[in-house]
Amino acid sequence: MxxxxxxxxxxxxxxxxxxxxxxxxxxxxEFSLDDAEEKYRKAMELSAEIENDLDNLENKIEVINxxxxxxxxx
Amino acid sequence: MRKxxxxxxxxxxxxxxxxxxxxxxxEKIAEALKVPxxxxxxxxxxxxxxxxxxxxxxxxxxxxxxxxxxxxxxxFFDLKDEESTVSCFLxxxxxxxSLEDGMKVVVKGVPxxxxxxxxxxxxxxVRPMGEGSLKKALEMLRRKLxxxxxxxxxxxxxxxxxxxxxxxxxxxxxxxxxxFCKILNARWGGLTVLTAHTxxxxxxxxxxxxxxxxxxxxxxxxxxxxxxxxxxxxxxLAVFNDEKLVREIAASKIPVITGIGHEVDESLADLAxxxxxxxxxxxxxxLTPDKKAEIKRIERMVSGLSLRISNEIEACRExxxxxxxxxxxxxxxxxxxxxxxxxxxxxxxxxSDESRGMRTATTSSRSRLVDFMRREMERRQKDxxxxxxxxxxxxxxxxxxxxxxxxxxxxxxxxVVKITTFRKTxxxxxxxxxxxxxxA
Numbered sequence: 001m002x003x004x005x006x007x008x009x010x011x012x013x014x015x016x017x018x019x020x021x022x023x024x025x026x027x028x029x030e031f032s033l034d035d036a037e038e039k040y041r042k043a044m045e046l047s048a049e050i051e052n053d054l055d056n057l058e059n060k061i062e063v064i065n066x067x068x069x070x071x072x073x074x
Numbered sequence: 075m076r077k078x079x080x081x082x083x084x085x086x087x088x089x090x091x092x093x094x095x096x097x098x099x100x101e102k103i104a105e106a107l108k109v110p111x112x113x114x115x116x117x118x119x120x121x122x123x124x125x126x127x128x129x130x131x132x133x134x135x136x137x138x139x140x141x142x143x144x145x146x147x148x149x150f151f152d153l154k155d156e157e158s159t160v161s162c163f164l165x166x167x168x169x170x171x172s173l174e175d176g177m178k179v180v181v182k183g184v185p186x187x188x189x190x191x192x193x194x195x196x197x198x199x200v201r202p203m204g205e206g207s208l209k210k211a212l213e214m215l216r217r218k219l220x221x222x223x224x225x226x227x228x229x230x231x232x233x234x235x236x237x238x239x240x241x242x243x244x245x246x247x248x249x250x251x252x253x254f255c256k257i258l259n260a261r262w263g264g265l266t267v268l269t270a271h272t273x274x275x276x277x278x279x280x281x282x283x284x285x286x287x288x289x290x291x292x293x294x295x296x297x298x299x300x301x302x303x304x305x306x307x308x309x310x311l312a313v314f315n316d317e318k319l320v321r322e323i324a325a326s327k328i329p330v331i332t333g334i335g336h337e338v339d340e341s342l343a344d345l346a347x348x349x350x351x352x353x354x355x356x357x358x359x360x361l362t363p364d365k366k367a368e369i370k371r372i373e374r375m376v377s378g379l380s381l382r383i384s385n386e387i388e389a390c391r392e393x394x395x396x397x398x399x400x401x402x403x404x405x406x407x408x409x410x411x412x413x414x415x416x417x418x419x420x421x422x423x424x425x426s427d428e429s430r431g432m433r434t435a436t437t438s439s440r441s442r443l444v445d446f447m448r449r450e451m452e453r454r455q456k457d458x459x460x461x462x463x464x465x466x467x468x469x470x471x472x473x474x475x476x477x478x479x480x481x482x483x484x485x486x487x488x489x490v491v492k493i494t495t496f497r498k499t500x501x502x503x504x505x506x507x508x509x510x511x512x513x514a
Contacts, residue, residue, distance in 0.1 A: 057263030
Protein backbone atom coordinates (compact mmCIF):
# COMPACT_ATOMS: atom_id res chain seq x y z
CA MET A 1 0.00 0.00 0.00
CA UNK A 2 1.57 3.31 -1.01
CA UNK A 3 2.47 5.58 1.82
CA UNK A 4 1.95 9.00 0.39
CA UNK A 5 0.05 10.93 3.01
CA UNK A 6 1.10 14.48 3.63
CA UNK A 7 1.93 13.50 7.20
CA UNK A 8 4.48 10.96 6.04
CA UNK A 9 6.22 13.61 3.98
CA UNK A 10 6.20 16.07 6.83
CA UNK A 11 7.46 13.44 9.15
CA UNK A 12 10.29 12.67 6.79
CA UNK A 13 11.41 16.27 6.60
CA UNK A 14 11.06 16.57 10.37
CA UNK A 15 13.13 13.45 10.86
CA UNK A 16 15.81 14.82 8.59
CA UNK A 17 16.06 18.09 10.44
CA UNK A 18 16.07 16.21 13.74
CA UNK A 19 18.98 14.09 12.53
CA UNK A 20 20.86 17.19 11.42
CA UNK A 21 20.39 18.68 14.89
CA UNK A 22 21.67 15.48 16.48
CA UNK A 23 24.75 15.50 14.29
CA UNK A 24 25.36 19.18 15.05
CA UNK A 25 25.48 18.32 18.76
CA UNK A 26 28.54 16.12 18.18
CA UNK A 27 30.44 19.12 16.84
CA UNK A 28 29.14 21.62 19.38
CA UNK A 29 30.56 22.73 22.73
CA GLU A 30 27.90 20.62 24.42
CA PHE A 31 29.52 17.41 23.24
CA SER A 32 30.55 15.04 26.03
CA LEU A 33 31.73 11.46 25.94
CA ASP A 34 29.27 10.59 28.69
CA ASP A 35 26.27 11.38 26.45
CA ALA A 36 27.87 10.46 23.14
CA GLU A 37 26.97 6.80 23.11
CA GLU A 38 23.26 7.43 23.69
CA LYS A 39 23.13 10.22 21.13
CA TYR A 40 25.07 8.08 18.67
CA ARG A 41 22.60 5.23 19.08
CA LYS A 42 19.63 7.54 18.51
CA ALA A 43 21.25 9.08 15.42
CA MET A 44 21.85 5.63 13.95
CA GLU A 45 18.27 4.57 14.57
CA LEU A 46 16.89 7.76 13.08
CA SER A 47 19.10 7.48 10.01
CA ALA A 48 17.86 3.92 9.49
CA GLU A 49 14.26 5.15 9.71
CA ILE A 50 14.90 7.90 7.19
CA GLU A 51 16.56 5.50 4.76
CA ASN A 52 13.62 3.18 5.18
CA ASP A 53 11.14 5.99 4.47
CA LEU A 54 13.07 7.12 1.42
CA ASP A 55 13.19 3.61 0.05
CA ASN A 56 9.51 2.86 0.59
CA LEU A 57 7.54 6.10 0.16
CA GLU A 58 5.70 6.20 -3.16
CA ASN A 59 4.27 9.13 -5.12
CA LYS A 60 0.54 9.38 -5.75
CA ILE A 61 -0.08 10.49 -9.33
CA GLU A 62 -3.68 11.40 -10.06
CA VAL A 63 -5.18 12.64 -13.33
CA ILE A 64 -7.82 15.29 -12.66
CA ASN A 65 -11.26 14.26 -13.84
CA UNK A 66 -12.03 17.38 -15.84
CA UNK A 67 -12.24 18.23 -19.54
CA UNK A 68 -10.08 21.27 -20.21
CA UNK A 69 -11.11 21.35 -23.87
CA UNK A 70 -14.56 22.39 -22.81
CA UNK A 71 -15.10 25.72 -21.13
CA UNK A 72 -15.53 29.41 -21.48
CA UNK A 73 -13.71 31.03 -24.36
CA UNK A 74 -10.41 32.46 -23.33
CA MET B 75 -42.18 75.42 -42.25
CA ARG B 76 -45.64 74.11 -42.77
CA LYS B 77 -44.74 73.17 -46.38
CA UNK B 78 -41.64 71.25 -45.27
CA UNK B 79 -43.64 69.28 -42.72
CA UNK B 80 -46.14 68.33 -45.34
CA UNK B 81 -43.35 67.07 -47.60
CA UNK B 82 -41.97 64.82 -44.79
CA UNK B 83 -45.42 63.40 -44.08
CA UNK B 84 -45.87 62.71 -47.75
CA UNK B 85 -42.43 60.93 -47.96
CA UNK B 86 -43.30 58.71 -44.96
CA UNK B 87 -46.57 57.73 -46.54
CA UNK B 88 -44.75 56.96 -49.82
CA UNK B 89 -42.16 54.76 -47.98
CA UNK B 90 -44.84 52.88 -46.08
CA UNK B 91 -46.69 52.36 -49.28
CA UNK B 92 -43.46 51.14 -50.96
CA UNK B 93 -42.85 48.63 -48.14
CA UNK B 94 -46.38 47.34 -48.37
CA UNK B 95 -46.04 47.13 -52.15
CA UNK B 96 -42.76 45.18 -51.74
CA UNK B 97 -44.23 42.63 -49.37
CA UNK B 98 -47.24 42.22 -51.61
CA UNK B 99 -44.97 41.82 -54.65
CA UNK B 100 -42.84 39.28 -52.75
CA GLU B 101 -45.88 37.23 -51.84
CA LYS B 102 -47.21 37.36 -55.40
CA ILE B 103 -43.87 36.26 -56.92
CA ALA B 104 -43.42 33.49 -54.35
CA GLU B 105 -46.90 32.25 -55.14
CA ALA B 106 -46.27 32.41 -58.87
CA LEU B 107 -42.77 30.83 -58.89
CA LYS B 108 -43.33 28.34 -56.08
CA VAL B 109 -39.89 29.22 -54.53
CA PRO B 110 -38.93 31.23 -51.42
CA UNK B 111 -38.38 34.86 -52.08
CA UNK B 112 -36.16 36.85 -49.65
CA UNK B 113 -35.51 40.41 -48.80
CA UNK B 114 -31.79 41.28 -49.03
CA UNK B 115 -31.34 41.12 -45.25
CA UNK B 116 -33.13 37.79 -45.03
CA UNK B 117 -31.04 36.45 -47.89
CA UNK B 118 -27.76 37.39 -46.18
CA UNK B 119 -29.01 35.95 -42.88
CA UNK B 120 -29.81 32.65 -44.58
CA UNK B 121 -26.43 32.69 -46.38
CA UNK B 122 -24.59 33.22 -43.11
CA UNK B 123 -26.61 30.51 -41.39
CA UNK B 124 -25.71 28.10 -44.19
CA UNK B 125 -22.04 29.09 -44.13
CA UNK B 126 -21.82 28.71 -40.38
CA UNK B 127 -23.50 25.31 -40.59
CA UNK B 128 -21.25 24.10 -43.41
CA UNK B 129 -17.94 25.64 -42.26
CA UNK B 130 -18.23 25.76 -38.49
CA UNK B 131 -14.61 24.66 -38.02
CA UNK B 132 -12.90 25.89 -41.14
CA UNK B 133 -9.11 25.88 -41.03
CA UNK B 134 -7.28 27.59 -43.87
CA UNK B 135 -3.58 28.06 -44.52
CA UNK B 136 -2.25 30.96 -46.50
CA UNK B 137 -0.07 34.05 -46.55
CA UNK B 138 -0.87 37.30 -44.79
CA UNK B 139 -1.27 40.42 -46.94
CA UNK B 140 -2.56 43.96 -46.30
CA UNK B 141 -2.32 43.49 -42.51
CA UNK B 142 -3.65 46.46 -40.57
CA UNK B 143 -5.09 47.31 -37.16
CA UNK B 144 -7.84 49.97 -37.16
CA UNK B 145 -8.19 52.24 -34.13
CA UNK B 146 -6.27 49.66 -32.09
CA UNK B 147 -9.45 47.56 -31.97
CA UNK B 148 -10.01 45.77 -35.28
CA UNK B 149 -7.57 43.62 -37.19
CA PHE B 150 -7.96 43.19 -40.96
CA PHE B 151 -5.78 41.20 -43.32
CA ASP B 152 -6.09 39.21 -46.52
CA LEU B 153 -5.25 35.54 -46.62
CA LYS B 154 -3.99 34.54 -50.03
CA ASP B 155 -2.32 31.87 -52.09
CA GLU B 156 -1.07 31.97 -55.72
CA GLU B 157 -4.58 32.39 -57.18
CA SER B 158 -7.10 33.53 -54.58
CA THR B 159 -7.65 35.89 -51.69
CA VAL B 160 -10.07 35.96 -48.79
CA SER B 161 -10.55 38.87 -46.40
CA CYS B 162 -10.11 38.16 -42.70
CA PHE B 163 -11.28 40.06 -39.66
CA LEU B 164 -10.95 39.70 -35.88
CA UNK B 165 -11.06 41.92 -32.79
CA UNK B 166 -7.54 43.03 -31.81
CA UNK B 167 -7.76 41.47 -28.33
CA UNK B 168 -8.22 38.05 -29.89
CA UNK B 169 -4.96 38.27 -31.83
CA UNK B 170 -2.51 36.11 -29.83
CA UNK B 171 0.54 36.34 -32.00
CA SER B 172 2.40 39.00 -33.90
CA LEU B 173 1.61 39.16 -37.62
CA GLU B 174 2.96 40.98 -40.60
CA ASP B 175 2.62 40.79 -44.36
CA GLY B 176 4.28 37.80 -45.99
CA MET B 177 3.90 35.47 -42.98
CA LYS B 178 2.49 32.03 -43.54
CA VAL B 179 -0.33 31.33 -41.12
CA VAL B 180 -2.96 28.81 -40.23
CA VAL B 181 -6.34 30.37 -39.57
CA LYS B 182 -9.41 28.94 -37.90
CA GLY B 183 -12.61 30.90 -38.45
CA VAL B 184 -16.15 31.18 -39.69
CA PRO B 185 -16.98 32.56 -43.18
CA UNK B 186 -19.50 35.37 -43.28
CA UNK B 187 -21.12 37.77 -45.71
CA UNK B 188 -21.33 41.29 -44.28
CA UNK B 189 -24.41 43.49 -44.62
CA UNK B 190 -22.57 45.29 -47.38
CA UNK B 191 -22.35 42.02 -49.27
CA UNK B 192 -18.65 41.48 -48.70
CA UNK B 193 -17.48 37.94 -48.08
CA UNK B 194 -14.93 37.58 -45.24
CA UNK B 195 -13.63 35.19 -42.64
CA UNK B 196 -14.27 36.03 -38.99
CA UNK B 197 -11.08 34.66 -37.43
CA UNK B 198 -11.21 32.71 -34.19
CA UNK B 199 -7.56 31.70 -34.08
CA VAL B 200 -4.51 32.49 -36.13
CA ARG B 201 -0.99 31.06 -35.76
CA PRO B 202 2.15 31.51 -37.81
CA MET B 203 3.40 28.35 -39.49
CA GLY B 204 6.68 27.37 -41.09
CA GLU B 205 10.09 28.10 -39.65
CA GLY B 206 10.55 31.60 -41.09
CA SER B 207 7.15 32.92 -40.04
CA LEU B 208 7.36 31.32 -36.62
CA LYS B 209 10.75 32.88 -35.96
CA LYS B 210 9.62 36.28 -37.12
CA ALA B 211 6.41 36.18 -35.04
CA LEU B 212 8.29 34.91 -32.02
CA GLU B 213 10.84 37.68 -32.22
CA MET B 214 8.19 40.39 -32.60
CA LEU B 215 6.17 39.10 -29.65
CA ARG B 216 9.28 38.59 -27.53
CA ARG B 217 10.23 42.24 -28.00
CA LYS B 218 6.71 43.39 -27.16
CA LEU B 219 6.37 41.33 -23.97
CA UNK B 220 9.93 42.06 -22.85
CA UNK B 221 9.18 45.76 -23.18
CA UNK B 222 6.26 45.21 -20.80
CA UNK B 223 8.61 43.57 -18.29
CA UNK B 224 7.03 40.12 -18.43
CA UNK B 225 10.41 38.39 -18.55
CA UNK B 226 12.22 40.48 -15.91
CA UNK B 227 14.41 38.37 -13.61
CA UNK B 228 13.05 40.38 -10.67
CA UNK B 229 9.61 38.84 -11.26
CA UNK B 230 10.92 35.28 -10.86
CA UNK B 231 10.05 33.43 -7.68
CA UNK B 232 12.08 30.62 -6.16
CA UNK B 233 10.47 27.22 -6.17
CA UNK B 234 9.36 26.11 -2.71
CA UNK B 235 11.38 23.38 -0.99
CA UNK B 236 9.94 20.32 0.75
CA UNK B 237 7.15 19.98 -1.79
CA UNK B 238 4.16 17.79 -1.05
CA UNK B 239 1.71 18.63 -3.88
CA UNK B 240 2.62 19.37 -7.47
CA UNK B 241 0.23 20.43 -10.23
CA UNK B 242 1.21 19.17 -13.68
CA UNK B 243 -0.18 20.39 -16.99
CA UNK B 244 0.58 18.00 -19.82
CA UNK B 245 -0.85 15.43 -22.14
CA UNK B 246 -0.88 12.15 -20.25
CA UNK B 247 -0.12 10.39 -23.54
CA UNK B 248 3.02 12.44 -24.15
CA UNK B 249 6.43 10.79 -23.87
CA UNK B 250 7.66 13.81 -21.94
CA UNK B 251 5.04 13.24 -19.25
CA UNK B 252 6.09 9.59 -18.90
CA UNK B 253 9.74 10.70 -18.55
CA PHE B 254 8.76 13.19 -15.86
CA CYS B 255 6.85 10.57 -13.83
CA LYS B 256 9.64 8.02 -14.17
CA ILE B 257 12.38 10.38 -12.97
CA LEU B 258 10.18 11.79 -10.19
CA ASN B 259 9.43 8.30 -8.83
CA ALA B 260 13.09 7.32 -9.01
CA ARG B 261 14.24 10.41 -7.14
CA TRP B 262 11.76 11.00 -4.34
CA GLY B 263 8.59 9.71 -2.68
CA GLY B 264 5.58 10.83 -0.69
CA LEU B 265 4.46 13.45 -3.23
CA THR B 266 0.96 13.95 -4.57
CA VAL B 267 0.97 14.86 -8.26
CA LEU B 268 -2.27 16.24 -9.73
CA THR B 269 -2.20 16.12 -13.51
CA ALA B 270 -4.41 18.27 -15.73
CA HIS B 271 -4.61 16.45 -19.04
CA THR B 272 -4.58 18.94 -21.93
CA UNK B 273 -3.50 19.08 -25.52
CA UNK B 274 0.07 20.32 -25.83
CA UNK B 275 0.04 20.98 -29.54
CA UNK B 276 -2.47 22.31 -32.03
CA UNK B 277 -4.68 25.35 -32.16
CA UNK B 278 -6.77 24.42 -29.12
CA UNK B 279 -3.81 23.67 -26.84
CA UNK B 280 -3.16 27.23 -25.52
CA UNK B 281 -6.75 27.67 -24.32
CA UNK B 282 -6.72 24.27 -22.62
CA UNK B 283 -3.43 25.01 -20.87
CA UNK B 284 -4.77 28.41 -19.79
CA UNK B 285 -7.89 26.75 -18.32
CA UNK B 286 -5.69 24.28 -16.44
CA UNK B 287 -3.53 27.11 -15.08
CA UNK B 288 -6.66 28.91 -13.87
CA UNK B 289 -7.98 25.68 -12.38
CA UNK B 290 -4.84 25.16 -10.28
CA UNK B 291 -4.77 28.80 -9.24
CA UNK B 292 -8.39 28.55 -8.10
CA UNK B 293 -7.73 25.32 -6.18
CA UNK B 294 -4.66 26.84 -4.51
CA UNK B 295 -3.65 23.49 -3.03
CA UNK B 296 -0.58 22.80 -5.12
CA UNK B 297 2.74 24.40 -4.29
CA UNK B 298 4.08 24.54 -7.82
CA UNK B 299 2.69 24.11 -11.36
CA UNK B 300 4.80 22.25 -13.93
CA UNK B 301 4.01 22.65 -17.63
CA UNK B 302 5.48 19.70 -19.47
CA UNK B 303 5.87 18.75 -23.10
CA UNK B 304 8.45 16.62 -24.87
CA UNK B 305 10.35 17.54 -28.00
CA UNK B 306 8.62 18.46 -31.26
CA UNK B 307 8.83 20.57 -34.38
CA UNK B 308 8.82 24.36 -34.27
CA UNK B 309 5.15 24.25 -35.36
CA UNK B 310 4.28 21.89 -32.48
CA LEU B 311 6.05 24.01 -29.91
CA ALA B 312 4.54 27.26 -31.25
CA VAL B 313 1.72 26.67 -28.75
CA PHE B 314 4.04 27.92 -26.04
CA ASN B 315 4.50 31.24 -27.82
CA ASP B 316 0.82 32.08 -27.57
CA GLU B 317 0.50 35.58 -26.14
CA LYS B 318 -2.44 34.85 -23.85
CA LEU B 319 -0.78 31.72 -22.50
CA VAL B 320 2.47 33.58 -21.85
CA ARG B 321 0.56 36.30 -19.99
CA GLU B 322 -1.36 33.69 -17.96
CA ILE B 323 1.90 32.03 -16.88
CA ALA B 324 3.35 35.38 -15.84
CA ALA B 325 0.18 36.15 -13.85
CA SER B 326 0.00 32.80 -12.02
CA LYS B 327 -0.16 33.15 -8.23
CA ILE B 328 1.45 29.74 -7.91
CA PRO B 329 5.08 29.47 -9.10
CA VAL B 330 5.40 27.88 -12.54
CA ILE B 331 8.18 25.69 -13.88
CA THR B 332 8.31 24.75 -17.56
CA GLY B 333 9.93 21.75 -19.21
CA ILE B 334 9.13 22.13 -22.89
CA GLY B 335 10.95 20.37 -25.70
CA HIS B 336 14.71 20.15 -25.45
CA GLU B 337 17.49 22.37 -24.15
CA VAL B 338 17.65 24.37 -27.39
CA ASP B 339 13.90 25.04 -27.57
CA GLU B 340 13.29 28.25 -25.68
CA SER B 341 9.69 29.43 -25.83
CA LEU B 342 8.10 32.61 -24.53
CA ALA B 343 6.33 30.42 -21.95
CA ASP B 344 9.79 29.44 -20.68
CA LEU B 345 10.78 33.10 -20.42
CA ALA B 346 7.63 34.00 -18.49
CA UNK B 347 7.87 31.03 -16.09
CA UNK B 348 9.56 31.36 -12.70
CA UNK B 349 11.94 28.55 -13.53
CA UNK B 350 12.78 26.99 -16.86
CA UNK B 351 13.90 23.36 -16.94
CA UNK B 352 15.55 22.10 -20.10
CA UNK B 353 13.39 18.95 -20.45
CA UNK B 354 10.49 17.22 -18.68
CA UNK B 355 13.00 14.95 -16.89
CA UNK B 356 14.87 18.03 -15.77
CA UNK B 357 11.63 19.37 -14.21
CA UNK B 358 11.53 16.29 -11.96
CA UNK B 359 15.21 16.81 -11.11
CA UNK B 360 14.67 20.45 -10.21
CA LEU B 361 11.61 19.79 -8.05
CA THR B 362 12.99 16.97 -5.94
CA PRO B 363 16.21 15.96 -4.24
CA ASP B 364 17.74 12.64 -5.25
CA LYS B 365 17.01 10.08 -2.53
CA LYS B 366 20.15 8.08 -3.37
CA ALA B 367 22.30 11.17 -2.87
CA GLU B 368 20.33 11.99 0.27
CA ILE B 369 20.92 8.50 1.70
CA LYS B 370 24.64 8.86 0.98
CA ARG B 371 24.68 12.26 2.67
CA ILE B 372 23.00 10.80 5.75
CA GLU B 373 25.49 7.92 5.82
CA ARG B 374 28.37 10.39 5.60
CA MET B 375 26.91 12.44 8.43
CA VAL B 376 26.49 9.54 10.83
CA SER B 377 29.73 7.79 9.87
CA GLY B 378 31.60 10.95 10.87
CA LEU B 379 30.15 10.63 14.37
CA SER B 380 32.08 7.49 15.30
CA LEU B 381 35.30 9.16 14.20
CA ARG B 382 34.39 12.19 16.26
CA ILE B 383 33.92 9.97 19.35
CA SER B 384 37.15 8.04 18.85
CA ASN B 385 39.09 11.28 18.32
CA GLU B 386 37.69 12.57 21.59
CA ILE B 387 38.74 9.40 23.41
CA GLU B 388 42.21 9.72 21.90
CA ALA B 389 42.42 13.37 22.95
CA CYS B 390 41.41 12.48 26.52
CA ARG B 391 44.06 9.81 26.71
CA GLU B 392 46.77 12.15 25.42
CA UNK B 393 45.68 14.82 27.88
CA UNK B 394 45.83 12.35 30.75
CA UNK B 395 49.37 11.32 29.78
CA UNK B 396 50.60 14.90 29.73
CA UNK B 397 48.97 16.27 32.84
CA UNK B 398 49.04 13.49 35.36
CA UNK B 399 52.09 12.44 37.41
CA UNK B 400 53.38 8.91 36.78
CA UNK B 401 51.77 7.55 39.94
CA UNK B 402 48.32 8.48 38.67
CA UNK B 403 48.68 7.28 35.12
CA UNK B 404 47.91 3.73 36.18
CA UNK B 405 44.67 4.85 37.76
CA UNK B 406 43.65 6.86 34.70
CA UNK B 407 44.44 3.98 32.42
CA UNK B 408 42.49 1.65 34.66
CA UNK B 409 39.52 4.02 34.49
CA UNK B 410 39.77 4.24 30.74
CA UNK B 411 40.04 0.50 30.46
CA UNK B 412 36.90 0.18 32.50
CA UNK B 413 35.01 2.75 30.42
CA UNK B 414 36.11 1.11 27.19
CA UNK B 415 35.05 -2.24 28.56
CA UNK B 416 31.62 -0.84 29.37
CA UNK B 417 31.48 0.81 25.98
CA UNK B 418 32.22 -2.50 24.30
CA UNK B 419 29.54 -4.19 26.32
CA UNK B 420 27.00 -1.62 25.23
CA UNK B 421 28.05 -1.85 21.61
CA UNK B 422 27.80 -5.64 21.73
CA UNK B 423 24.30 -5.35 23.15
CA UNK B 424 23.41 -2.87 20.44
CA UNK B 425 24.72 -5.17 17.73
CA SER B 426 22.53 -7.93 19.09
CA ASP B 427 19.52 -5.62 18.97
CA GLU B 428 20.28 -4.71 15.41
CA SER B 429 20.70 -8.26 14.27
CA ARG B 430 17.18 -8.93 15.47
CA GLY B 431 15.23 -6.51 13.37
CA MET B 432 17.01 -4.10 11.08
CA ARG B 433 16.86 -4.29 7.33
CA THR B 434 19.99 -5.47 5.54
CA ALA B 435 20.28 -2.43 3.29
CA THR B 436 20.03 0.07 6.07
CA THR B 437 22.18 -1.80 8.54
CA SER B 438 25.08 -2.20 6.15
CA SER B 439 26.40 1.27 6.85
CA ARG B 440 25.81 0.89 10.57
CA SER B 441 27.42 -2.52 10.79
CA ARG B 442 30.45 -1.00 9.08
CA LEU B 443 30.51 1.61 11.79
CA VAL B 444 30.07 -0.95 14.54
CA ASP B 445 32.96 -2.98 13.08
CA PHE B 446 35.01 0.14 13.02
CA MET B 447 34.23 0.89 16.65
CA ARG B 448 35.05 -2.69 17.67
CA ARG B 449 38.38 -2.63 15.86
CA GLU B 450 39.12 0.72 17.44
CA MET B 451 38.47 -0.68 20.93
CA GLU B 452 40.55 -3.77 20.34
CA ARG B 453 43.41 -1.58 19.16
CA ARG B 454 43.10 0.54 22.28
CA GLN B 455 43.06 -2.44 24.54
CA LYS B 456 46.32 -3.59 22.98
CA ASP B 457 47.71 -0.10 23.58
CA UNK B 458 46.66 -0.32 27.19
CA UNK B 459 48.38 -3.65 27.70
CA UNK B 460 51.56 -2.33 26.13
CA UNK B 461 51.51 0.73 28.35
CA UNK B 462 50.89 -1.40 31.39
CA UNK B 463 53.97 -3.45 30.57
CA UNK B 464 56.06 -0.32 30.18
CA UNK B 465 54.84 1.03 33.47
CA UNK B 466 55.58 -2.29 35.17
CA UNK B 467 59.15 -2.19 33.90
CA UNK B 468 59.76 1.31 35.17
CA UNK B 469 57.91 0.87 38.46
CA UNK B 470 60.53 1.92 41.17
CA UNK B 471 59.26 -0.64 43.70
CA UNK B 472 59.99 -3.52 41.32
CA UNK B 473 63.53 -2.21 40.91
CA UNK B 474 64.07 -1.71 44.67
CA UNK B 475 62.89 -5.22 45.28
CA UNK B 476 65.88 -6.42 43.27
CA UNK B 477 68.24 -4.75 45.82
CA UNK B 478 68.75 -1.40 44.13
CA UNK B 479 68.47 1.94 46.02
CA UNK B 480 67.41 5.43 44.99
CA UNK B 481 69.70 8.31 45.99
CA UNK B 482 68.14 11.73 45.89
CA UNK B 483 69.42 15.21 46.79
CA UNK B 484 72.47 17.31 45.82
CA UNK B 485 75.27 14.85 45.06
CA UNK B 486 78.17 17.12 46.11
CA UNK B 487 80.86 16.46 48.73
CA UNK B 488 79.67 17.30 52.27
CA UNK B 489 75.96 17.34 51.41
CA VAL B 490 73.37 15.13 53.08
CA VAL B 491 71.38 12.94 50.61
CA LYS B 492 68.37 10.67 50.91
CA ILE B 493 68.80 6.94 50.18
CA THR B 494 65.67 4.81 49.56
CA THR B 495 65.82 1.03 49.64
CA PHE B 496 62.87 -1.38 49.30
CA ARG B 497 62.29 -1.38 53.07
CA LYS B 498 64.16 1.69 54.48
CA THR B 499 64.90 5.35 54.01
CA UNK B 500 68.37 6.57 55.03
CA UNK B 501 70.14 9.94 55.29
CA UNK B 502 73.87 9.97 54.59
CA UNK B 503 76.62 12.58 54.15
CA UNK B 504 78.80 12.45 51.04
CA UNK B 505 82.50 12.27 51.82
CA UNK B 506 83.95 12.15 48.36
CA UNK B 507 82.69 12.35 44.75
CA UNK B 508 84.51 10.67 41.87
CA UNK B 509 83.54 10.55 38.18
CA UNK B 510 82.67 7.00 37.15
CA UNK B 511 84.05 5.58 33.89
CA UNK B 512 81.17 3.91 32.00
CA UNK B 513 81.49 0.81 29.84
CA ALA B 514 79.89 1.84 26.60
